[in-house]
Structures are given as C-alpha cells and as structure tokens.
Amino acid sequence: MARIVQKFGGTSVANMERIRNVARLVKKEIDAGNQVAVVLSAMSGVTNQLVAYCQEANPLYDTAEYDSVVSTGEQVTVGLLAILLQAMGLKARSFAGWQVPIRTDDAHGRARILDIGTEEMIARMDAGEIPVVAGFQGIGTDGRITTLGRGGSDTSAVALAAALQADRCDIYTDVDGVYTTDPRIVPKARKLPRITYEEMLEMASLGAKVLQTRSVEMAMKHRVNLQVLSSFEEIPGTLVCDEEDIVEKEIVSGIAYSRDEAKVTIQGVKDHPGIAAALFGPLAEANINVDMIVQNVSEQGHTDMTFTVPRTDLPRALKVLEQVRNVVDYRDLNHSDTVVKVSVIGVGMRTHAGVAQKMFSALAERGINILVISTSEIKVSVLIEEEYTELALRALHTAYGLDAR
Amino acid sequence: MARIVQKFGGTSVANMERIRNVARLVKKEIDAGNQVAVVLSAMSGVTNQLVAYCQEANPLYDTAEYDSVVSTGEQVTVGLLAILLQAMGLKARSFAGWQVPIRTDDAHGRARILDIGTEEMIARMDAGEIPVVAGFQGIGTDGRITTLGRGGSDTSAVALAAALQADRCDIYTDVDGVYTTDPRIVPKARKLPRITYEEMLEMASLGAKVLQTRSVEMAMKHRVNLQVLSSFEEIPGTLVCDEEDIVEKEIVSGIAYSRDEAKVTIQGVKDHPGIAAALFGPLAEANINVDMIVQNVSEQGHTDMTFTVPRTDLPRALKVLEQVRNVVDYRDLNHSDTVVKVSVIGVGMRTHAGVAQKMFSALAERGINILVISTSEIKVSVLIEEEYTELALRALHTAYGLDAR
Numbered sequence: 001m002a003r004i005v006q007k008f009g010g011t012s013v014a015n016m017e018r019i020r021n022v023a024r025l026v027k028k029e030i031d032a033g034n035q036v037a038v039v040l041s042a043m044s045g046v047t048n049q050l051v052a053y054c055q056e057a058n059p060l061y062d063t064a065e066y067d068s069v070v071s072t073g074e075q076v077t078v079g080l081l082a083i084l085l086q087a088m089g090l091k092a093r094s095f096a097g098w099q100v101p102i103r104t105d106d107a108h109g110r111a112r113i114l115d116i117g118t119e120e121m122i123a124r125m126d127a128g129e130i131p132v133v134a135g136f137q138g139i140g141t142d143g144r145i146t147t148l149g150r151g152g153s154d155t156s157a158v159a160l161a162a163a164l165q166a167d168r169c170d171i172y173t174d175v176d177g178v179y180t181t182d183p184r185i186v187p188k189a190r191k192l193p194r195i196t197y198e199e200m201l202e203m204a205s206l207g208a209k210v211l212q213t214r215s216v217e218m219a220m221k222h223r224v225n226l227q228v229l230s231s232f233e234e235i236p237g238t239l240v241c242d243e244e245d246i247v248e249k250e251i252v253s254g255i256a257y258s259r260d261e262a263k264v265t266i267q268g269v270k271d272h273p274g275i276a277a278a279l280f281g282p283l284a285e286a287n288i289n290v291d292m293i294v295q296n297v298s299e300q301g302h303t304d305m306t307f308t309v310p311r312t313d314l315p316r317a318l319k320v321l322e323q324v325r326n327v328v329d330y331r332d333l334n335h336s337d338t339v340v341k342v343s344v345i346g347v348g349m350r351t352h353a354g355v356a357q358k359m360f361s362a363l364a365e366r367g368i369n370i371l372v373i374s375t376s377e378i379k380v381s382v383l384i385e386e387e388y389t390e391l392a393l394r395a396l397h398t399a400y401g402l403d404a405r
Numbered sequence: 406m407a408r409i410v411q412k413f414g415g416t417s418v419a420n421m422e423r424i425r426n427v428a429r430l431v432k433k434e435i436d437a438g439n440q441v442a443v444v445l446s447a448m449s450g451v452t453n454q455l456v457a458y459c460q461e462a463n464p465l466y467d468t469a470e471y472d473s474v475v476s477t478g479e480q481v482t483v484g485l486l487a488i489l490l491q492a493m494g495l496k497a498r499s500f501a502g503w504q505v506p507i508r509t510d511d512a513h514g515r516a517r518i519l520d521i522g523t524e525e526m527i528a529r530m531d532a533g534e535i536p537v538v539a540g541f542q543g544i545g546t547d548g549r550i551t552t553l554g555r556g557g558s559d560t561s562a563v564a565l566a567a568a569l570q571a572d573r574c575d576i577y578t579d580v581d582g583v584y585t586t587d588p589r590i591v592p593k594a595r596k597l598p599r600i601t602y603e604e605m606l607e608m609a610s611l612g613a614k615v616l617q618t619r620s621v622e623m624a625m626k627h628r629v630n631l632q633v634l635s636s637f638e639e640i641p642g643t644l645v646c647d648e649e650d651i652v653e654k655e656i657v658s659g660i661a662y663s664r665d666e667a668k669v670t671i672q673g674v675k676d677h678p679g680i681a682a683a684l685f686g687p688l689a690e691a692n693i694n695v696d697m698i699v700q701n702v703s704e705q706g707h708t709d710m711t712f713t714v715p716r717t718d719l720p721r722a723l724k725v726l727e728q729v730r731n732v733v734d735y736r737d738l739n740h741s742d743t744v745v746k747v748s749v750i751g752v753g754m755r756t757h758a759g760v761a762q763k764m765f766s767a768l769a770e771r772g773i774n775i776l777v778i779s780t781s782e783i784k785v786s787v788l789i790e791e792e793y794t795e796l797a798l799r800a801l802h803t804a805y806g807l808d809a810r
Contacts, residue, residue, distance in 0.1 A: 016461045050481065056421050057485045058492040065491075068499055069484035072477035076455065079474035080462045086470075087463040094473055098503070099548065143504065 002167040003035040003125070007135065007157030010044035011174040012231035013077045023084040025172065025231065026130060030090060035125040037164060039135045039157040040081060042073025047136075047150075063108035067137070067147045071097065074134035074153070082132045091129040095121075097137035097145065102156065104138035104146045111138060111146035113155065116163040125164075133160060154215035162222035169224050170237075171211060176230035177238035178203065178210055180402040181255040185390050188403040192253060194239045194246045199253045200226075202345045202379050206256035216240065243347055251348030251355060252400040255393055258341045261291060262314040263371060263383060264307055266321065268331025271303040278328045279305065282320050288313045292341070292374040292383060302331075306372055308383060311337050339371060340389045343381040344396060356380045362399035368392055407572040408440040408530070412540065412562030415449030416579040417636035418482045428489040430577065430636060431535060435495060440530040442569060444540045444562040445486060447478025452541075452555075468513035472542070472552045476502065479539035479558070487537045496534040500526075502542035502550065507561065509543035509551045516543060516551035518560065521568040530569075538565060559620035567627035574629050575642075576616060581635035582643035583608065583615055585807040586660040590795050593808040597658060599644045599651045604658045605631075607750045607784045611661035621645065648752055656753030656760060657805040660798055663746045666696060667719040668776060668788060669712055671726065673736025676708040683733045684710065687725050693718045697746070697779040697788060707736075711777055713788060716742050744776060745794045748786040749801060761785045767804035773797055 006029065008022050022040075029036045041047075050070040054061045078094035085092035100121065104111035121131045135153025140146045148155050154171060161169035176191065178200065183189040195203070197220035204213040210228055219226045219240060229237025243249070269275055276295070283290055293307040309317045314337055321333055349355045356373075359380055363370060368391065372383040384392055397403055411434065413427050427445075434441045446452075455475040459466045483499035490497035502509075505526065509516035526536045540558025545551045553560050559576060566574035581596065583605065588594040600608070602625035609618040615633055624631045624645060634642025648654070674680055681700070688695055698712040714722045719742055726738055754760045761778075764785055768775060773796065777788040789797055802808055 016458065019462070053421065053481070053485055054488060057424070057488040060492075061488045062491050065484040065487045065499055068501070069481050069488075072480050075477050075480075076458070076474050079470040080458055082470045083459060083462040083466045086467050087465075094470055096473070096550075145501075 001033050001035065003164060004029055005037050005039060005157050005161040005164065005166045005169045006172065007039040007153060007170065008041065008172045008231055009153065009174065010041040010047070012172050013040055013042075013081070014044045016080070018231075019077065019080055020084055022081060022172075022231065023088060026081075026085060027088055027090060030130065036130050037121060037125065037160060037166070038081065038130060038132045039153060039160060040074060040077045040132065041135050041153040042077055046073040046076070064144050067108045067145045071134070071137040071145050071147055074136055078132045078134045085130055085132070091127070092132055093124065093129060094132045094134070096134050098139035100133060102138035102159070104140055104148070106140040106142055106144070106146065108140070108144070108146055110149040111140065113138060113148070113159045116159060118163045121164065151212035154212040155218060158215045158218045158222075158224050158226065161224045162218065167225065168227060169219065170227045170229060172229055172231035173210065174230070174232065175210060175228075176233055176235055177228050178208065178240075178254070180253065181393055181397055182208075182257070185393050186397045188397060190402060190404045192238050193236065194241055195253055196243045196246065196347050197240055198243075198347055198378055199345050200240045202343065203254055203256050206258050206341065206343045206345070206379070206381070208254070208256050249348055250346060250402070251352045252344050252346035252402065254345050255396050255400070255402070256343045256345060257389060257393060259386065259389075260311050261308040261339060261341050261383070262311040262335060262337040263339045264309060264314075264317060264321070265334040266305045266330045266332070267334065268299070268302045269305055270329045271297070271301055275328055276305075279321070279324060282324050283309070283317060286316060286320050288317050288320070292372045292381065294372050308339070308341070308372065338386045339383050340386045341381050341383050342389070342392050342396070343379050344400065345379045347378050349378050349380075358399055359396060362395045363392060366391055366395050406438050406440065408569060409434055410442050410444060410562050410566040410569065410571045410574045411577065412444040412558060412575065413446065413577045413636055414558065414579065415446040415452070417577050418445055418447075418486070419449045421485070423636075424482065424485055425489055427486060427577075427636065428493060431486075431490060432493055432495060435535065441535050442526060442530065442565060442571070443486065443535060443537045444558060444565060445479060445482045445537065446540050446558040447482055451478040451481070469549050472513045472550045476539070476542040476550050476552055479541055483537045483539045490535055490537070496532070497537055498529065498534060499537045499539070501539050503544035505538060507543035507564070509545055509553070511545040511547055511549070511551065513545070513549070513551055515554040516545065518543060518553070518564045521564060523568045526569065556617035559617040560623060563620045563623045563627075563629050563631065566629045567623065572630065573632060574624065575632045575634060577634055577636035578615065579635070579637065580615060580633075581638055581640055582633050583613065583645075583659070585658065586798055586802055587613075587662070590798050591802045593802060595807060595809045597643050598641065599646055600658055601648045601651065601752050602645055603648075603752055603783055604750050605645045607748065608659055608661050611663050611746065611748045611750070611784070611786070613659070613661050654753055655751060655807070656757045657749050657751035657807065659750050660801050660805070660807070661748045661750060662794060662798060664791065664794075665716050666713040666744060666746050666788070667716040667740060667742040668744045669714060669719075669722060669726070670739040671710045671735045671737070672739065673704075673707045674710055675734045676702070676706055680708075680733055681710075684726070684729060687729050688714070688722060691721060691725050693722050693725070697777045697786065699777050713744070713746070713777065743791045744788050745791045746786050746788050747794070747797050747801070748784050749805065750784045752783050754783050754785075763804055764801060767800045768797060771796055771800050
C-alpha cells in the first residue's frame with residue numbers, strides 16, 4: 001500500500017465529464033489498494049472570471065477580499081468530485097483550505113504555506129476515506145482566506161504530499177510529461193522519463209509552464225517524488241526525482257525559453273567604483289528583479305551596461321533609471337522587448353566541459369547574434385532576438401543530441 | 406444613530422452595476438450616521454447553476470457536499486461588495502457564514518440557525534467598519550458549511566438583526582413592498598405601508614413570495630422591525646411590525662393565492678372512529694403535509710374525505726393512500742392538481758364578524774364554486790378551480806374595499 005496525492009489542474013476539471021474522468025483515475029488508485037488524497041484546481045476559466053470581477057469592482061482591489069472571491073472556484077470542484085466519488089461507492093469528503101487547515105502567512109494573493117494539519121486527514125484515509133482538498137488556498141493567521149498565487153495548486157499538492165509523507169505526488173495536467181523542449185516548436189522534442197529537481201526547477205523558472213516553480217522548490221526541499229502525467233491519456237509521465245535515481249543521465253536534459261524578459265542598455269556610463277550599486281539599488285527598491293547582467297568598457301573611462309528585467313516591469317524600470325540619471329551620469333538609455341532568453345539545462349554540466357561552447361557555435365552557425373550570456377552551475381542562458389526563437393531551439397536540440405530517434 | 410441590517414437579494418446583486426448600486430445604498434445609511442451590517446444573496450442564476458452541477462454529478466448528492474458547493478455564490482458577492490465599498494473610501498470586510506460565525510444545526514440543505522457570534526461584528530461596527538455577510542449559509546457543529554434552504558438569506562438577515570439588536574432590518578428586493586394582492590393579476594392592488602407580523606406570515610406561507618416564511622417567523626419572535634423595499638427605486642416600502650404600531654387598520658389587509666396545492670378526495674370511506682388517523686397517519690409518516698381537510702357524510706355509514714397536499718407531493722400521497730386501502734376501506738380515490746387556494750388575510754377578523762361570509766358571497770356572485778374551506782384566527786382560505794384565480798382575486802379585492810382609489 002502506498003499513500004498518494006493526486007493533483008488535477010483546471011483543464012482536467014473543466015466540466016462534469018472531465019471531473020467524472022478524474023473520479024475514475026482516483027478510483028483506480030484506490031482499487032490498487034492505495035491511500036489517496038486529491039487536490040483540485042478550479043474549472044479552467046472560472047478563476048479568470050472571478051479575477052475579472054475583482055478588477056471590475058476596483059483595479060486596486062483589497063487582496064484579502066480578492067482571496068475570498070477567487071478561492072470559491074476550487075470549493076466548487078472539490079465538492080463535485082466528492083459527490084461523484086460517493087456515487088461510485090467510495091467514501092469521500094471535500095475540504096476547503098481553512099477546513100484542512102492549510103495555514104499560511106497573511107500575504108494575500110501570494111501567501112506561503114506555514115504548516116498543514118494532517119491529523120484528521122490521516123485518520124480519514126486510514127478509515128478508507130478520500131479527502132478532496134481545494135488547491136491554491138489556505139487560511140491566514142488572521143482567520144481570512146488566503147491564496148498562493150497563480151498555479152498555486154501545484155504547491156498545495158506538494159506541500160500536502162510532504163505533510164502526509166506521501167510516497168508519491170502525481171500532478172495530472174493537459175500535457176503528458178516534461179519534454180526536452182517545447183514540442184509545439186520542436187517536433188522532435190522527446191518526453192523525459194525522469195528529470196532531477198534542479199533541472200525541473202530551472203525548466204520551470206525559465207518558462208516551461210508544466211509546474212509552478214515554487215512547487216518544485218518545495219518538492220526538492222522535502223524530497224517529494226513528483227510525477228507529471230496526463231489526465232487524458234493513460235501513458236507514463238515524467239518523474240521528478242533525485243539525481244541518483246536517474247541511471248542514464250544526458251549531459252543536457254532540456255532547452256527552455258522565456259519571452260518574459262526585456263533588455264535594457266545604458267550606454268556611456270562614467271565608470272567608477274559603485275556605479276553598479278547606484279543603478280541596481282533603486283531597481284531592487286522598486287521590487288524589480290534584474291536577471292542577466294553584462295558590463296563592458298566602451299570608450300576611455302566609460303562603460304556600457306546591459307541587463308534584463310521582467311517584460312511587465314519594463315516601463316517602471318525605465319522610469320526608475322531616468323530618475324537616477326542625476327546620480328549616475330550616462331549618455332543613453334535603450335531598451336528592447338523583442339528578445340527571448342534561451343537556456344540549455346542539465347546537471348551533467350557540472351562534470352562536463354564544453355557545453356557552453358557547443359551552444360555558442362550552434363547559434364553562430366545559424367547567424368544568430370548573442371546579446372547577453374549568463375551561466376549557472378547547471379544551465380547556460382543567452383538572450384537573442386525573439387524572431388530567432390524557433391531556429392535557435394531546433395538548432396540546439398539537434399546539437400545536444402536530444403532529437404527523437 | 407441607528408444600527409441597521411441591510412439585505413439585498415439575487416436580482417439586486419445580479420451584476421457589477423447592480424452591486425455598485427447596492428454599495429451606494431449602503432453608503433447612504435452610513436452617511437446618515439448609522440451603523441450598517443449587510444447581508445447578500447448570490448448573483449441571481451448562480452445558485453441555480455451550482456445546484457444543477459450537483460444534480461448532474463449525482464441526483465442523490467450528499468447534502469453536506471451540496472452545501473459546500475452552493476454556498477460559494479454568496480462568498481463571491483460579499484467579497485465584491487466589500488471591494489466596492491472600500492473603493493468608496495469606506496471600511497468594509499466580508500464574512501462567510503463560518504467566519505461570523507453563524508452556527509447552525511447539521512441539517513444540511515435546510516439548516517436552522519442556533520446562534521450568531523456578534524462580538525467581532527459589533528467591535529468592527531463600533532470602529533466604523535461595515536461587515537458584509539454571506540446570506541443563506543452557516544457552519545454546522547461538525548465544522549462543515551451548511552445552507553438554510555432556498556430564500557434563506559432573508560432568514561440570515563433577520564437572525565443577524567436580532568443578534569445585533571438592530572433597530573431595523575431592511576430587505577431590499579426587486580419589488581417595492583408588500584401589496585394587498587399580486588399586482589400582476591390585480592392592477593388595482595395597493596402597496597401596504599405597514600403590515601403585522603401575523604399577516605405577513607400568512608401572506609408568505611400562502612404564496613406571496615416577498616419574504617421567506619421562516620424569516621417572518623423569526624422577525625415576529627424577536628420583534629425585529631422588518632422593512633421590505635426596492636433596491637431599484639428609492640420609494641418607501643412596507644414595514645412589517647407589531648399590530649399596535651399600525652394606527653389605521655383595515656379589517657382585511659391582503660388576498661393571497663397559492664398554486665402549490667393539489668386536492669385529494671377519498672369517496673365512500675366506511676365511517677367508524679379512527680379512520681382519519683388511519684388515513685393521515687401514514688401521510689404524516691411519509692413527511693407529506695396535509696393542509697385543508699373537510700369530511701362530510703355521503704350515504705348511510707359512509708363518508709367522503711377531501712384534503713389538500715403540496716402539489717409536488719401528490720404522486721407520493723396517492724401511492725401512500727393506495728397502500729392503506731387494505732386498512733381503510735374506501736370506494737374511490739380522486740385527485741386534481743388544477744386547483745388554487747385563495748386566502749383573505751387580516752388581523753381585524755379577530756374583532757369583526759362577517760368576513761368569511763363576504764368572501765363566500767363575492768365568489769358565489771361570480772359563479773365560483775368553493776371546493777374546500779379552512780379558516781384560522783386571521784385568515785379564511787378557500788380552494789377553487791385554478792381557472793377562476795384571476796376572477797376571484799379581483800372580486801375579493803373589490804369586495805373588501807382594497808382597490809386603489
């Protein structure tokens with residue numbers, strides 16, 4: 001007997017027929033002799049509608065009230081699944097976040113889980129019952145409903161799996177696993193049977209939208225066996241696990257890309273110690289996350305500085321940089337929001353040289369200009385013009401031997 | 406300064422524009438220097454959709470899960486109103502039933518309120534805040550969400566007004582008050598400025614759908630000053646109050662009608678002591694409410710028995726009566742579901758004779774046959790063929806001098 005947390009996303013519970021299908025997938029695990037707790041998202045589209053209501057009421061809505069409103073979508077789906085499971089002769093009971101309880105901090109709209117009360121759930125599972133838990137939500141220390149931010153149901157599921165010491169956390173979604181790269185762009189993309197937490201974390205934060213980044217962080221921290229699989233096709237998915245659980249490891253596991261960044265270039269900065277702090281301090285204060293940074297000397301005593309910021313924060317970033325002009329003397333401020341960040345990811349890089357070099361050659365051969373480079377222990381990222389996205393992804397996928405055979 | 410509970414029904418919060426209008430009506434009371442607590446229904450249509458989901462999942466749904474699902478509609482509207490009130494510069498906070506808490510028994514789907522925790526709400530109102538409370542719902546002793554039955558938001562509002570010792574409970578709806586009879590049928594119907602609890606109770610239970618019967622019972626018990634008024638037009642409504650608060654009292658206040666009944670006639674029952682018990686006992690056991698009853702001797706040693714049951718229970722009632730045939734010997738079982746109950750209501754009847762006689766004459770003059778009669782201290786009801794409904798209502802309205810001048 002294993003204890004399993006099954007999580008189903010919005011497209012998997014989009015209508016009654018699909019929730020019925022979810023009930024069948026739950027029953028299958030029960031019939032196999034397992035204990036199951038289920039975590040659900042809202043029907044796809046419902047949360048967007050509720051968010052739209054709040055914005056219509058007031059674009060500067062109170063986030064505590066927003067949380068009360070948008071959390072109702074999950075309360076509906078968990079109740080309906082409990083009814084369907086009962087109709088199949090199973091024992092089931094729905095739980096809103098406050099009923100579990102899933103205790104969070106009071107950061108409404110982006111709350112973090114503090115702890116989960118598991119006593120009742122474990123007792124119920126031991127008695128053969130299936131708890132069906134509303135994802136995305138919890139209860140703050142002030143007794144108000146909180147939500148965990150978009151995609152937060154993944155985090156709910158992983159946190160619940162960790163708290164219940166579940167043997168596995170299965171994330172059912174509308175894709176059937178994690179691919180070497182976006183299959184819509186690279187038809188030769190392959191589904192990975194296994195991927196390490198570290199790689200999945202980079203994939204998620206670099207634009208692969210299969211899992212919420214925070215849920216992967218949490219799975220890594222608590223060593224939760226995470227599986228991504230399709231709720232529509234009964235085929236093996238991708239297991240997110242420790243490096244030692246992967247026997248044959250490729251050097252590079254995947255190629256990710258993100259269109260969420262914008263490039264800012266400050267030209268002709270008078271070069272002296274402290275200018276980086278003078279530039280990036282005010283951006284940090286404005287809560288703008290600076291990602292890739294390069295600095296190079298342009299002319300005598302002057303330097304050029306290029307970096308990326310989230311595309312949605314670009315207007316604010318430019319405003320901040322205009323304001324610091326009286327402190328940091330520079331000649332020109334340019335920006336571009338037609339760039340894409342392409343990243344090559346793999347834990348094998350730690351032990352293999354030449355991974356970055358292969359990337360630069362592959363791009364150079366196709367005449368693709370690299371604007372900025374940044375590297376970490378297990379990834380190399382480059383910023384290129386957006387129009388080269390598809391070409392770059394296909395070239396790199398082939399160069400690293402990832403193409404399906 | 407007065408303390409007021411304002412309740413707005415589903416059509417009053419049907420969309421954002423209308424919720425904005427509700428916010429204005431709340432602000433008006435605050436600007437007048439009053440303390441206000443608000444109770445809301447779900448957007449009209451939403452609860453029906455949620456009920457339909459449950460029925461689609463399983464017609465024999467678990468009522469505890471049903472309650473979790475259908476209670477979400479009110480959670481949305483209270484959050485949105487709180488956001489709108491805040492946008493107007495007012496302090497407001499939404500409350501789901503469990504957050505107040507509104508404690509109920511565990512009779513899911515038709516729970517009764519046990520008590521309401523008012524400490525936090527009073528503290529908030531004293532601090533100038535407006536609590537916005539989800540109607541229709543509470544929390545059972547088992548920690549599960551409960552609902553109070555359709556129209557339950559009226560009861561939530563009255564119970565809250567009683568608990569808060571409010572000076573007034575204003576029920577805003579899509580009609581502008583209580584009329585002498587249905588204005589869609591009798592154009593000369595007049596809006597009553599005041600009506601007694603007892604009369605309102607009869608009106609509500611006899612088919613005037615302005616207020617949920619249970620809410621009137623509760624208002625009467627706790628002497629809550631109840632006002633019914635329109636959320637769309639700023640004109641005076643109807644005050645439901647004690648008899649002594651009404652200076653000029655008509656003998657008859659209103660004429661109500663109900664198409665919810667069906668007539669059952671059992672012919673040729675062998676008459677002996679105990680047959681009524683033998684007939685009505687099994688109906689009571691089957692939870693079928695028998696309303697009007699007449700018995701008359703038909704032939705030597707035999708009797709006919711006519712009574713009414715709720716139209717929706719007619720098939721079950723007939724089944725029960727077929728089954729008792731081996732105990733109660735009768736010749737024939739007839740039924741009709743094309744009948745209507747018309748009632749003349751007024752506390753003045755207690756002190757004035759001839760009210761019933763006037764009713765019988767008015768109907769007889771129009772050639773309307775009375776099938777069954779029942780009377781209470783403040784009402785006379787007759788069962789007639791449904792096709793005479795309009796004719797009867799207009800005739801009675803004129804006969805009792807209720808026509809608008």
